[in-house]
Amino acid sequence: MKKLYLLDDAIISPLGFSTEENISAIREGKSGLQLQQKPEITENSFYAGIIDESPLNDAFKAIGYPKKYTKLEKMMLLAVQQILNKNPNLNLAETALVITTTKGNINLLKDPGNFPEIRLKLSELGQVIANFFGFVLKPIIVSNACISGGLGLAVARRLGSIGKLKNALVVGGDLVSDFVVSGFNSFQALSQEACKPYSRDRNGISLGEAAAAILVIIDKPESSRNIALIGDSTVNDANHISGPSRTGEGLYQSIQKALKEASISTTEIDFLSAHGTATIYNDEMESMAFHRSGLQNTPLHSLKGYYGHTLGASALIESIVTKHSMLKNHLYSSKNFGELGVSKSLNIIQQNGEKQINYALKTASGFGGCNLALVFKKE
Amino acid sequence: MQQDFYIKDWVKIKDGKISNSKSEIFNSSEKNLDFFLKSVYDFLELKYPKFHKMDGLSKLGILGTEILFRENSISTDTALILSNNASSLETDRQFQESTKTFASPALFVYTLPNIVLGEISIKFKLQSENAFFIAESFNAEFLKNYSESLLTSGKSSEVLCGWLNLQNGEYDVFLCLISSEINISFSEECLKNLYFAEND
Amino acid sequence: MINLQTELKESIIEQLNLEDMEPADIGNDEPLFGDGLGLDSIDALELIVLLEKDYGIKLTDPAQSREIFVSINRMAEFIEANRTK
Numbered sequence: 241m242k243k244l245y246l247l248d249d250a251i252i253s254p255l256g257f258s259t260e261e262n263i264s265a266i267r268e269g270k271s272g273l274q275l276q277q278k279p280e281i282t283e284n285s286f287y288a289g290i291i292d293e294s295p296l297n298d299a300f301k302a303i304g305y306p307k308k309y310t311k312l313e314k315m316m317l318l319a320v321q322q323i324l325n326k327n328p329n330l331n332l333a334e335t336a337l338v339i340t341t342t343k344g345n346i347n348l349l350k351d352p353g354n355f356p357e358i359r360l361k362l363s364e365l366g367q368v369i370a371n372f373f374g375f376v377l378k379p380i381i382v383s384n385a386c387i388s389g390g391l392g393l394a395v396a397r398r399l400g401s402i403g404k405l406k407n408a409l410v411v412g413g414d415l416v417s418d419f420v421v422s423g424f425n426s427f428q429a430l431s432q433e434a435c436k437p438y439s440r441d442r443n444g445i446s447l448g449e450a451a452a453a454i455l456v457i458i459d460k461p462e463s464s465r466n467i468a469l470i471g472d473s474t475v476n477d478a479n480h481i482s483g484p485s486r487t488g489e490g491l492y493q494s495i496q497k498a499l500k501e502a503s504i505s506t507t508e509i510d511f512l513s514a515h516g517t518a519t520i521y522n523d524e525m526e527s528m529a530f531h532r533s534g535l536q537n538t539p540l541h542s543l544k545g546y547y548g549h550t551l552g553a554s555a556l557i558e559s560i561v562t563k564h565s566m567l568k569n570h571l572y573s574s575k576n577f578g579e580l581g582v583s584k585s586l587n588i589i590q591q592n593g594e595k596q597i598n599y600a601l602k603t604a605s606g607f608g609g610c611n612l613a614l615v616f617k618k619e
Numbered sequence: 620m621q622q623d624f625y626i627k628d629w630v631k632i633k634d635g636k637i638s639n640s641k642s643e644i645f646n647s648s649e650k651n652l653d654f655f656l657k658s659v660y661d662f663l664e665l666k667y668p669k670f671h672k673m674d675g676l677s678k679l680g681i682l683g684t685e686i687l688f689r690e691n692s693i694s695t696d697t698a699l700i701l702s703n704n705a706s707s708l709e710t711d712r713q714f715q716e717s718t719k720t721f722a723s724p725a726l727f728v729y730t731l732p733n734i735v736l737g738e739i740s741i742k743f744k745l746q747s748e749n750a751f752f753i754a755e756s757f758n759a760e761f762l763k764n765y766s767e768s769l770l771t772s773g774k775s776s777e778v779l780c781g782w783l784n785l786q787n788g789e790y791d792v793f794l795c796l797i798s799s800e801i802n803i804s805f806s807e808e809c810l811k812n813l814y815f816a817e818n819d
Numbered sequence: 820m821i822n823l824q825t826e827l828k829e830s831i832i833e834q835l836n837l838e839d840m841e842p843a844d845i846g847n848d849e850p851l852f853g854d855g856l857g858l859d860s861i862d863a864l865e866l867i868v869l870l871e872k873d874y875g876i877k878l879t880d881p882a883q884s885r886e887i888f889v890s891i892n893r894m895a896e897f898i899e900a901n902r903t904k
Contacts, residue, residue, distance in 0.1 A: 241772045281718075342731060344706075349715050362706055362753040380761065381753040383706055384733040391750060398768035419711070422718045423727035427864060428881060473774065476699075476740040476749050482728045483860055493746060497774070607728065608737035610749050671838035672861075721872050724864035725835075 241501065243468040243617075244397035245457050249560045250322035252315045252413075253450035253547060254289045257299055258322065262557075263564050266572050267592060271546050273434045273446050281418060282425045287434040288416045289448030289548035291315065304372065310345045310355060313368055315451035316413045320373060323409060323455050330455070333376040336405045339366045340382045340392040340412035341552040347417040369411065385606030386515070386549070387474065388412065389556030390614050393456065394472035400458035407458065413451030414551035420447060427482070429519055435549075437516030437542035437574060438523050438588055440581030445517045448548025452557045467563045471502030471615035482607055484521055488529025490611040491603060495533045498601070498613035506534040509615075510597040511571060513562045515604045516542020517549050518576075522605065527582035535601070541589045545575025555604040559614065566597045566618050624770055625802035629781075629813055630686045632659075632679060632792035639686060640803075652788045656682065672725065673738060674710040676703075676785045680735035681742060683794045684779065688743055691796055698748035698775035699736045700766055701794075703784040706732045706753055735783065748775050757782045757793065759810035766797055766805070782814070823895045834869055835862050847892045863888060875903035 250258060254272030255265035265272075272289035297306040300314045303321050316339075324330060344362045348355055358364045366379030380399075382392045389412040399405040414420075424430050424445060431444035460466070475497065477490035484491075499506060512535055514526055530536060543558050550557060565572060571593045580586065602614040630639045635655065637645040645662055649655040656678045660670055663685055670681060680701070707730050714726040728734065733751040740746070748769055754761070766778040781794035793814050797805050803813075828842035835858065849855045852863070866888055870876045876898065878884050887897045 281722075343711075346711065349711060360708060361704065363704060363755045366753075367755075378754070378758070378761075382750065383731070383753050384736075384749065384751045385731050395750065395765070398772070399764060402764065402768045402771060404764045404768075418718070419715060419730075422722040423714065423724075423730065426722040426724040426727055426868070428867070428879070474748050474750070475746050476737060478737075478740040478744055478746050480859070481734050481737040481741070490746060501772075606733075607731055608733045608735075608749070609740060610733060610737070668838065671836040721868045723868065725861050728861055 242401040242458050243470050244393065244400060245461055246467045246563050247455040247457060247461065248323050248326045249454040250319040251450065251452045251557055251560060252319045254291050255546065257318065259560060266546055271434065271575060272448060273548050278421060281422050284432050286430045286432055287446040290416050291449055310359065312345055312413050312415050316369055316411050317372055319451045319453035320369065320409060320411050323453050324373060327455060332374050334406060335375065336377055336408035337370055337375045337379040338382065338392045338396055338408050338410040339369065339379050340388040340556055342383060342385055342388060342414055343417065343420060346419045347415055350418055385608050385610055386551055387555055387604040387606045387610050387612040388552040389554055390559055390602060390604050390612045391474065392556060393469055393559060393614065396456050397469050397472060408456050409453060410456060410556065411453040412553040412556040414449060414553050416447045416449045431518060434576055435518035435544050436576040436578060437518045437544050438580060438582055438586060439577055440579045442518040442523060442581055444519055446548040448550040450547055450550040450553045450557055452553055452560055454560055465567060466619055467566050468617050468619060469614055470617045471498040473497035474610060474612045477609035479609055481609060484525035484605060488525045488532065490609060491526065491529035491605055492532045494611045494613035495529065495603065498615045502615040504599055508599050509535065509538050509601045510595060511565060511600045512538045512540035513558050513600060513602045514540050514542050516544055518544060524582050527584040527586055530586060531584035536585050537587050539571055539587050539589045541572060541574035555612065559602050562600050562602055562616060566600055566616060569594055569596050571595050622771060622799060624797050624799055624805040626805050626809060627796045627798045627800055627802050628687055628691050629795040630683050632683055632790060644686065674729035676707060676709065676783065677729060677735045677738045679785060679790050679792050680739055680783055683792050684739050687794060687796055694776050695745055696747045696775050697745055697777040697779055698769050699739055700750050700762065700778055700780040701736065701783050702752040702754055702762065703732060703782060704755060705784055705786040709785050757814050759807045763805065763807045763810060823898065824891050827891055827894055830869055830873060834865055845891060848890045851888055851890060874898050876901045
C-alpha cells in the first residue's frame with residue numbers, strides 16, 4: 241500500500257472559517273459549544289456547536305449566491321474554495337472528489353424551503369459541490385456513520401494505492417439538525433452540559449456542525465516536511481448496532497491492523513487523537529481498546545469539547561488538527577476533562593504542551609459497530 | 620504479483636424475484652414491502668427474531684446475505700462494501716414522522732445506511748472492513764476498484780460488494796461474493812452484465 | 820375489561836416488533852431483559868417512550884428505568900402509581 245500525503249486543508253466551524261482560526265481557538269481553549277433551547281424537541285436545554293448563518297452567508301457572498309445553496313453546501317463549498325485558492329493549478333478533470341457526511345441536507349426533510357426534494361439525496365449534494373467548481377469525476381460519497389470523515393482519507397489512499405487515483409479533495413460536513421437532535425434526545429444521549437469526554441461526571445454528547453476539506457496526493461510532495469497516512473483499518477465489532485462492544489474488540493483490532501500495516505509498534509505512537517464522544521459507553525469502550533493496545537501512557541485527547549460531535553465531519557477535522565499538531569509538535573488539551581471516569585487508566589492531555597510527534601494515531605467509532613484507526617507519520 | 624479475483628456467487632432481489640448464480644429461488648407477486656420481506660423470511664425459515672425489529676434496508680441486506688452465505692462458506696474477514704442511491708431515506712422519513720408525536724429511538728438507530736453492515740456483521744460474526752457509499756446509480760467500476768484495493772492489500776481475503784437500494788417501497792438488491800476462487804471474472808463488465816441482466 | 824398487564828403486553832409486543840408473540844407467551848414475573856424475553860438497550864428506550872405516550876409518565880433517569888422494567892408486574896405497579904393518563 242502506498243502512502244497518502246496530506247496537503248492544504250480548511251476547517252469551517254463555529255471556531256472560525258479557516259484552519260488557522262480553528263487551531264488558534266483550540267490553543268486558547270475556546271469552545272464552539274453554546275447553550276441551546278429547543279422546547280419543541282426537549283424541555284431540557286443542551287449545548288451544541290452551531291454556525292451562525294449570517295457570517296456564513298457573508299463569507300459565501302464572495303464566491304456564490306447564498307440563497308441558491310443549503311447551509312451545509314455553503315459550509316462545504318467555502319472549505320473547498322480555500323483549498324483551490326491555494327492550489328490554482330489543480331487539474332479538476334483528474335482530481336477525485338470524496339465527500340463524507342452522515343445525513344447531508346437532512347434539515348430539508350422538515351423545512352424544504354425552496355430546495356427540490358432531490359437535494360435530500362447525498363449524490364445530489366455531491367453533484368452540487370462538483371458542479372460548483374468543475375470537478376469532472378463522479379463524486380465518491382462515503383456515508384458510514386461517525387467514522388466517515390476518516391474513512392474518506394482511507395478510501396483515497398486505498399484507491400491511490402492501486403493506481404486509480406492520483407490526488408483527491410476530501411470534504412466532509414454535517415449539520416446540527418432538528419432530525420439529529422430529536423434522535424439523540426430519544427436515545428437519552430444528549431448532555432445538558434457541554435460534553436466532558438472521559439470524565440467521571442460525563443453524561444452524554446454535545447452535537448456540533450462543521451465542514452472541512454483537505455487535498456491529498458499519492459506522489460511524495462516536494463516540500464521537506466510532510467504528514468502522510470501510512471496505515472488504515474476498519475473493523476466492525478459485530479456486537480450491537482448502537483452500543484459499542486464492552487471489550488472494544490472492533491476498535492482494538494482496527495488499531496492492531498493499522499499499526500501492523502504501518503510497520504510500527506504501539507510504543508512508537510507519540511499522540512492519540514481519540515473519538516471521545518462523552519457517552520458513558522463509548523468512552524469506556526475506548527479505554528478498554530486503548531489499554532488492550534498498550535496505549536494507556538500515550539498522550540491523548542478528544543476534540544469534542546471544542547466542536548461537539550460533528551458526525552460525518554468529525555474524524556476529518558480531527559485528522560486535520562492532528563496533522564497540524566504533528567507539524568508544530570504541539571499537544572492540545574482535552575477540553576472539559578475533570579477526573580478520569582473510565583475503568584482503564586489513560587494519559588489525558590490536560591494542558592497544552594509541546595512534544596516531538598513523529599507518529600500519531602487517529603481513531604473513530606460509530607453506530608453500526610464500525611471502528612476506524614489511521615496511522616499518520618511525519619517525514 | 621498480479622492476482623485475479625472472481626465472482627464466486629451473487630444474489631438479486633427485485634420486483635418480487637430472487638435469484639442467485641444457479642437459479643431463481645423465489646418469486647412473489649406481493650406488492651407490500653413488509654409482507655414480501657416476511658414471506659421471504661418464512662420461505663428461508665430464518666428463525667432470527669431480531670429481523671422483525673430491523674428497517675426495510677436492513678431486512679433486505681440480511682435476506683440477501685443469508686441466501687449467499689448459506690451456499691458459500693465465508694471467512695470472518697469478508698469485507699462488506701455496499702452502496703445505494705437513497706441512503707436510509709425510507710427510514711429517515713418514518714423517523715421524521717415519529718418526531719411529530721414521540722420520536723422513536725428504534726427508528727432513529729436505522730437512519731444511517733451503514734447500519735445494515737452492522738446487522739450483517741452481527742448475524743454472521745464478521746469482524747471485517749466495512750464501507751457504505753452513496754451514488755446516483757450502480758457503479759460497477761467503483762465497486763470493482765475499491766474491492767480490489769482491499770483484496771490486493773491483504774486487508775480482506777474476500778469481499779461482499781454490491782447495491783442495496785430501497786425507495787418508495789421499491790427494492791433493488793444485487794450482492795456479489797468476491798474471492799480468489801476461480802469463477803466468473805471480477806471485472807467491471809461482468810458486474811454490469813449481471814446487474815443489468817433481466818431475470819429469466 | 821382488559822387488565823393492565825395484558826394491555827401492557829399487547830403494547831410491548833406491538834411497539835417492540837415481537838413478531839409471532841401473544842400476551843400469553845409473556846409471564847407476568849418473567850425477566851424482560853437479559854434472560855427471559857431478552858430485550859436490549861434500544862427496547863428499553865422504546866419502553867420509556869411507551870410510558871410517556873400511553874400513560875403520561877416521563878422517565879429521565881436511566882437507573883430508575885432499570886428497576887421498573889424488571890418484569891410486567893413491576894411495570895404495572897409503577898404505572899398504577901404514577902400514571903397521568
